[in-house]
Amino acid sequence: MPKIVSNAALAARASAVIPGGHLSPSRRLGHPYVFVRASGAHLYDADGNAHVDFHCGFGANVLGHCHPAVAARIREVGDRIDLVGAGMMDLEVEAAEALVAAIPCAEQVAFCSSGSEATYHALRLARAATGRTKIIKFQGGYHGWHDYVAMNVQSAAGAIGDYDPISAGILADAARHTIVLRYNDAEAVEACLKARGHEVAAIIIEPIAHNVGSVIADRAFLEALRRMTREHGVVLIFDEVITGFRHALGGYQSLVGVTPDLATFGKAAASGYPLGLVAGRRDLLERVGRGGDGAVFMGGTFNGTPASLAALLATLDELRKPDTYRRLFELGDYLRRQLDGIFQRTGVEAQAAGFGSVWLPYFFKGDYRCYEDLLANDDRLDLAFRQAMVARRYISQPLPLKRLYLSLSHTRALVDEALDDMETILRDLARAPKAKPALV
Numbered sequence: 001m002p003k004i005v006s007n008a009a010l011a012a013r014a015s016a017v018i019p020g021g022h023l024s025p026s027r028r029l030g031h032p033y034v035f036v037r038a039s040g041a042h043l044y045d046a047d048g049n050a051h052v053d054f055h056c057g058f059g060a061n062v063l064g065h066c067h068p069a070v071a072a073r074i075r076e077v078g079d080r081i082d083l084v085g086a087g088m089m090d091l092e093v094e095a096a097e098a099l100v101a102a103i104p105c106a107e108q109v110a111f112c113s114s115g116s117e118a119t120y121h122a123l124r125l126a127r128a129a130t131g132r133t134k135i136i137k138f139q140g141g142y143h144g145w146h147d148y149v150a151m152n153v154q155s156a157a158g159a160i161g162d163y164d165p166i167s168a169g170i171l172a173d174a175a176r177h178t179i180v181l182r183y184n185d186a187e188a189v190e191a192c193l194k195a196r197g198h199e200v201a202a203i204i205i206e207p208i209a210h211n212v213g214s215v216i217a218d219r220a221f222l223e224a225l226r227r228m229t230r231e232h233g234v235v236l237i238f239d240e241v242i243t244g245f246r247h248a249l250g251g252y253q254s255l256v257g258v259t260p261d262l263a264t265f266g267k268a269a270a271s272g273y274p275l276g277l278v279a280g281r282r283d284l285l286e287r288v289g290r291g292g293d294g295a296v297f298m299g300g301t302f303n304g305t306p307a308s309l310a311a312l313l314a315t316l317d318e319l320r321k322p323d324t325y326r327r328l329f330e331l332g333d334y335l336r337r338q339l340d341g342i343f344q345r346t347g348v349e350a351q352a353a354g355f356g357s358v359w360l361p362y363f364f365k366g367d368y369r370c371y372e373d374l375l376a377n378d379d380r381l382d383l384a385f386r387q388a389m390v391a392r393r394y395i396s397q398p399l400p401l402k403r404l405y406l407s408l409s410h411t412r413a414l415v416d417e418a419l420d421d422m423e424t425i426l427r428d429l430a431r432a433p434k435a436k437p438a439l440v
Contacts, residue, residue, distance in 0.1 A: 007046045010034040029390050030398055038065035040409035043395055051393040052418060056405035059210075062246050062268040062328075062357070063318055064409025070271045073314035077306050085301060091309040098316050099279060102249045104259045105238075106279035110288050111304040115241030115266030116144030118276035119204065121298050122262045123148060125284050126202035126235035128296045134199040136192065138183040140371030142211035143204055143239050147174035154212055154401060157375050183209060183370040184217060186224040197232035204237040207252045211242070212371055213362060213401045214354045222258040229261070235284070241266040241276070242403075246328075247356045249319050273311035274302070324408065328357040331406050331415060335359055338419050346426040349378070357406040361385065374401060381429060388425040394418055 011032035015021035022028050033051070037044040041064055043051040053065070063070065081089065092111070100106045112118055123135055135148060139160060143149040147170045155164045163175055179200070181188045193200060203225060209215040229236040237260055243252040244265040253259055262280035269275050278285065278298075287296040302308075318324065336352035336359055343350045343361075350363045362368070363378035363385075382400040389396065396404045406415070 005036075005046050007032045007034045010046055026397060026399075028398075029395070030387060031390060033395075040064040040066075041407060041411070041414055049393060051395045052414060054389075054394055054396040054404040054406070054418075056407050057272045058267060059242055059246060059358070059403070059405050060267040060270075060272045061405075061407055063271050063315060064407040065272070067271060067314075067318070067409075069318055070273075070311050070314040073310045074273075074307050077310035081306050083302070083305055089304070089306065089309075091306055091313070092304050095304075095309045095312050098313065099277065102316070103244075103263065103265075103279045104250055104253050105261065105263050105281070107282040108285040109277050109279045110285055110298055111309075112276040112278070112298065112300055113274045113302050113305075113308075114144075114276045115239075115264060116146060116276075117300070118241065118264035118266055118278050119143040119149065119237075119239055120146045121288075121296075122237050122264050122278050122280075123202055123204065124298075125262065125278070125287060125296050126237065128287055128294060129235060129284055130201040130233060132199055132201040133177050134179060134196065135177065135201055136179045136181055136189065136203040138205055138209070138371075139180055140183055140209050140212040140215065140374070141204070141206050141239070143206075147171045148178055149204065151175055151178065152180045155371070160372060182372065183215060184221050185370065186221050186228075189225065190228060193228055193232045193234065197234065200232065200234050202235040202237050203229055204239055206239045206242070207256060207258075208243050208247075208355055208358075209371070210358055210403050212374055213360050213403055214358055215368055215370065215374070216355060217256075218369070219256055219258070222256055226258050226260075235262060236260040238263040240264060242268075242358075245269050245315070245319060246358070246405075248325060249316070269315065270308050270311040271315045273308040274305075275308040275312055318408075325356070327408060328406065331410060331412065332357045332359055334412065335406065335415050335419070338415075339422065342419065342423045342426055346423065346430050348381070348426050348430055350381075354403070358403050359406065360401070360403050362401075377401060384429055384432075385422075385425060388429070389422070392421050392425070394421070 011034055034046045035043045036046050041053055043053050096109050099109045137149055139152050142153045150166045150170055152164045153166055207217050238253055240251040240263050245268040248254045264278055266276040288298045336354055339352040349365055350361050353360050353362045363382045364376040379400040386398040390398050
């Protein structure tokens with residue numbers, strides 16, 4: 001007898017064999033949507049429903065799902081080579097050369113399989129090069145799952161200023177080597193480095209804090225970090241796992257004009273195929289390629305797999321086209337302008353935020369330069385809006401402050417249709433009593 005394939009049936013099967021029925025809580029939608037096909041800007045579930053994807057694989061799908069140029073390059077490579085794990089491949093050389101040519105800080109690059117691995121390796125490199133143990137991160141920044149940085153992301157007000165891990169089981173002895181400071185606060189960084197600079201190996205920062213929406217680092221702040229890290233012999237790391245390739249071929253560093261010592265990339269680099277990389281100064285990265293004293297181990301069976309490198313090369317080819325980023329930025333700017341108009345018409349206290357193809361609503365009015373400013377957000381209204389969007393089959397994380405994405409496959413017509421639904425949702429929310437929505 002054939003198995004029943006439906007959203008409900010597959011969700012029930014998942015709950016029996018996958019913890020929580022999802023690969024992580026961040027993937028829960030509050031509906032038993034089980035996706036079986038993806039194309040362009042759409043996802044298709046097991047019941048045959050089409051969904052507009054504003055999640056884009058956490059931002060990885062900058063071109064859109066199953067892009068034909070990416071699929072063709074992967075097929076071509078797959079017909080001639082698979083995982084080798086010894087020596088070199090022509091694909092590694094070609095990919096590294098393309099990245100060095102594109103990224104301002106890149107004198108060399110080293111491949112891994114995810115953004116979290118990339119930030120882990122970058123911090124290890126910094127510690128090896130400086131002989132120091134402390135690192136500085138900023139409240140609201142997320143740099144992966146590893147113990148040294150998995151803390152103080154979307155903290156409650158009462159937890160700011162204290163150690164606030166994102167998971168049970170994080171080693172407190174590792175966390176004590178991490179100093180958490182306020183984003184965009186150069187004076188706090190300067191005071192810390194004057195007092196403890198001899199202990200600090202690295203400062204790691206998202207140049208746009210997209211993990212709490214879209215808080216942009218002031219250029220003056222990044223320039224101050226660059227100056228102070230040079231003065232104190234600290235390695236400056238830009239975490240461009242989200243910003244890299246989505247906002248510019250050379251990463252956000254190429255737009256802001258501040259060049260870090262190391263930068264980490266992932267997500268959009270390979271259009272949804274697993275790939276991470278560390279790019280940066282030759283003297284730092286050469287430690288990965290040698291043995292003996294001072295060498296840094298950066299192993300991984302699946303580092304630089306042929307399919308992922310093929311996807312990277314095909315993605316770079318598409319991103320190099322003259323109108324790529326113009327289209328992404330124009331559509332993002334259009335969506336944000338129209339969304340702000342909807343807020344004005346409905347009387348909802350909110351504002352459109354974002355940069356380029358990243359967008360979201362903040363449910364408060366006023367400026368924001370650091371995570372602490374985001375505590376003004378009306379999380380109840382934010383959550384209700386996002387849940388209503390998912391119910392109408394617009395896919396994103398139904399969690400307050402989380403970013404949404406556009407891809408090159410999204411069209412003005414698709415965005416206009418979504419904006420009409422957003423206006424309907426916001427009018428309903430403006431009229432509704434302030435009941436607290438259930439967490440998904």
